[in-house]
Amino acid sequence: MSKKWMAIASALMAALIIGGCGSDNDKASSDEKPKASEEKKDTEKKKADEDMKKDEDTKKDEKKEEAEETSAESGANEFPDLISYMEKETQAKANVLFEADEPQVQEYDDVSVSLDAYTLVELKGISADHKIPFNDETDGGVILAQYTVKNSSDEDVYYMPSLYMNFTGASKSYNDYRYLLPEDKKLTAMLSPSDDYVLKAGETKTGYYTYPMGKADLEKAMDASTAAIDVQAPHTKKGDLGSTMGDKGRFTVNLSEKGAEKTKADAKFYPDRVTKENMGDKKMLDEKQGIGKTEKLEKVNVTLDGYQITEFTPNSDEAPRFENFKNGIILVTVKYELDNKGSDDLSLSSTRSKLTVNDGSQYTLAENMLLDYGNDDIVKAGEKGELIQIYVLDKEQYDKILKDKGMEAEVGPLANTEYADVSAGKNVTFKLK
Known part of the structure; x- marks a missing residue:
């Protein structure tokens, strides 16, 4: 074979080798593309999940800020006046044992129930007219709580205040005793059967609850150091228990500094x-x-x-x-x-x-x-x-x-x-x- 043809043949063989290598590289590149695409999808999904969590955290922070504003605006400073009212009503001497004003919120879509603030008051020398809710004792205590129920939706909802409280060693479940407060301050008067417990679209109700107990149970409560309040969910239809907007919630009530420390530790x-x-x-x-x-x-x-x-x-x-x-x-x-x-x-x-x-x-x-x-x-x-x-x-x-x-x-x-x-x-x- 002449040198000319040998040179051409060599060139052709080199081209084939290069072409083959190119084909393998293209295949490898093709194989890597789906992997890179999957990695990109995973990264995008992870970022989306992180963004969603940030949005949820932001919403929770906003809800808490709203509750704090509501608490400040709606009258946590009314506690002294309400305690004075209880003193006159029961003819007893009041002494504040513990108080807290950090809101706790239970959310149900566009409806929220918040415990804005509360105070534990000791009463001594309770009159005979009010001894029954204090287990017939002349000394005892009252947990005075401020609640806010807020309907941010464009539909009416129905909420019956039934905020029962329990603590370790309690002799019963405690609910509101309405005769210790002025009528216009009671949550149970604002959301009552006479109005079908309706909370109109865009409406907010802030009112108070009293949980009275005798001296023996007050001592048990102080020993337990914390209490729990069950929070019922609102309803979307009047009188229809099957239309609840979610599960029941729970508020934690600290009754002393010891209770506050335990709640923090248990978190x-x-x-x-x-x-x-x-x-x-x-x-x-x-x-x-x-x-x-x-x-x-x-x-x-x-x-x-x-x-x-x-x-x-x-x-x-x-x-x-x-x-x-x-x-x-x-x-x-x-x-x-x-x-x-x-x-x-x-x-x-x-x-x-x-x-x-x-x-x-x-x-x-x-x-x-x-x-x-x-x-x-x-x-x-x-x-x-x-x-x-x-x-x-x-x-x-x-x-x-x-x-x-x-x-x-x-x-x-x-x-x-x-x-x-x-x-x-x-x-x-x-x-x-």
Whole structure:
């Protein structure tokens, strides 16, 4: 072959090699594009989620600021005048034991119920005309609370003030005693059966509640140091209990500096019933938050948010509930997020779960009596919601064996509000440690 043809052949072969390499590079580039695209989508989704959370946090801050403004504008400074009125009405001498003015708000779409401020007043020398709500005692106390109910929607709603209060050791549930306040200051007079409890579109009502108790119960309340007030949800239809706008809420009332410190300390714990109802003292032993592990359970995405392992000491009222645990009590509280992509509402009170310990050789079921879920606690179809589960372990066994062994939490099957299984009998499992 001539040198000329040899040169041409060499050039052609080089072109083929370069072309082949180019083809491989193009394929590699093509393979990488979807990956880059997916990464971009993940980044965009993460940013969108972060922006949404920021928006939600901003809205919550705005709601709190509104409540604080409402509290300031609507008359937290009326407490001295109302206490003087109570003194004259009961012919007793009043002494303020504790007061707080940081608002707490329960939101129901465009309707909110807020506890703006409250004060705990001791009364001595109560007249015979007012002894009955004080357990027939001449000395006692009153929690005087200011509430605001605000309807920011363009539709009328219906709200019956039924704000019952309880505390550890209480002899009963406490509700408003209306004869200790002027008529025009009572929340129960502003939202009353004579007006069908209507709160008109754009309307705000601010009024007061009194919770009287005798001396013996006042001492129990002070010993408990905190009380809880149940908050009922508004209704969209007159007299229709099925038209509630959400689940009941709860306000925490501190009755002393000790109570305020405990409430602040308890804020780090997940809101199981033990914490919310002040059943005793928790001590954090182990926790992990922000896990974010997701498993699909039919049409529901179950995400493990975190867990807390605490040593628990029940108070004297709750101790009988735990009498079988002679060697101490360990609570394992697990927090999930349920993303309900199905067509059925999920019942939180009907959720089944268990905790497997000791590297899979033992298990215990969730203790529903320590959860604060009722029939109305649901995750609606197409929405997300929080699920708390709690398990009880023997402290001696935990200390000697379980704390150094594997631990897994299982969720499912899930049920709808008719108690029907919506996860085909299946469950999902998450490794905790």
